[in-house]
Amino acid sequence: MAAGGPIALSEAWIGSRVIAHDLQGDDLADVLQQNGDASAWAIAPREETAxxxxxxxxxGLDDYAVDELLAPGHRCRVSDVAGTRLVRLLAVELKNRELFADDVSMIIADQVVIILADDPYGQRIARMLTAAGPRLTGGGADRAAQLVVDFVIDTTVTTTEQLEAASDDLADQLFGGQPLTREGKLDAFRLRRAVTQLRRVTAPTQDVVQELVDTAPGSDEVTDRHWNKIIDRTQRVALSVTALADGLTTIFDTSLSLDNARLDDVMKKLTGWAAIIAAPTLITGFVGMNVDFWFQGSSVGFYVYLAVMLASAVVLYVLFKRKTWI
Incomplete structure (x- = not known):
């Protein structure tokens, strides 16, 4: 096992009484052998050791089973080898709009559950189990495994809430009728990618929890009720992630629609002003041809054609203004 430190990385108990804590592998095994009704949990690093x-x-685990537990990036799953349940979970956290996953593996035997997790997440699990008190010591190794599963799901819940808050912030930016800025669109894209990655975790996690419930040995009413709560949480998280993905898609579509609407307004303004400018240009070009026109070469003609140009520009301006083109 991992060496002890400020936080106890193992604990053994009988009923509601803790009999040992922060023991290394051989010492913890001796305690369990000497006390047949004792249970224990231990945190170990995710690395191959003798x-x-x-x-x-x-x-009774073969080398293939150990390799499956230690291989990085595997999907969440449960398997049974020689009566020992092997569990793979992923604890996902959001940091700077990027999703990071901590691999958590568990070996659940009759008397002991071994949690394979790297620091600092392993330290957080150890701190949680040490502080669990009556929630832990009132049950056996399965209760410890249950608390670890609940802790991992709680991490996912926190991540989901952070993504929802970030999505709401983007939606608030659209309420003013303005599309997302370039930075906002990049932020939305990063969130969408994080949600997609999160969906790849939440779906198999539901299967893991359900299989753990189905394969759990006989337990009391309190334990069953706690498992049911965990199942409900995993289902709510999965539904929230699905709704979040749909919401981010809607934000993208809304922003694009606002972009298109603003582009239409810009094109209308350009068209209107181009027509206003084109009218005087047309008149001066026509009058400037090398043919005779009324009042040509006189100051009266200058003011007449100037008045015609101004009148045409004003008429077009009023017309486009009424149609809200400018």
Whole structure:
């Protein structure tokens, strides 16, 4: 096991009484062998060690099972090998609009649950289990596994809430009728990618929780009720992530629609002003031809044609103004 530190990385208990904590592998194994009714949890780093291989042989796990537990980036899943349940979970967190995942593996045996997680997330799990108190010591190793699953899902819930808050901020920017800025569009794209990655985690997590419930040994009413709460949370998270993906798609579409509407307004203004400018140009070009026109070469003609140009420009301006083109 991982060496002890400020936070206890293992704990053994009988009923509601803690009998040992922060023991290394062999010492913890001796405590469990000497106390057949004891249960324990332990945190170990996600790395191949001789101690982990020795533990795997004791539990009847082959090298392939150990490699499956330690391989990075695998999907969430549950498997049963020689009566020992092997669980793969992903704890996802949002940092600077990027989704980061911590691999959490569990070996759930009759008396002990071994949690394989790298720091700092492993330290957070250890802190949670140490502070669990009666919620943990009132049950066995399965109760510890349940608390770890709940903790991982709680991390996903927090991430989902952060994504929802960020999505709401983008939606608020659209309420003024203005499309998203370039930075806003990039932000929305990053959020959309994070939500897509999150959906790849929440869906298999539901299957993991359900399978853990189906394969759990006989438990009391409190444990069953807690499992039901965890199932409800995973379902709500999955629905929230799906709704969030749809919401971000709507934000994209709305922003594009506002972009198109603003482009239409710009084209109308350009068309209107181009027509106003074109009218005097047409008149001066026509009068400037090398043919005789009324009042040609006189000051009266200058003022007459100037008045015609101004009148045509004013008429066009009023016409386009009424049609809200300018």
């Amino acid at each position: 101690e982990l291989r020795r533990l795997a042989k004791i539990l």
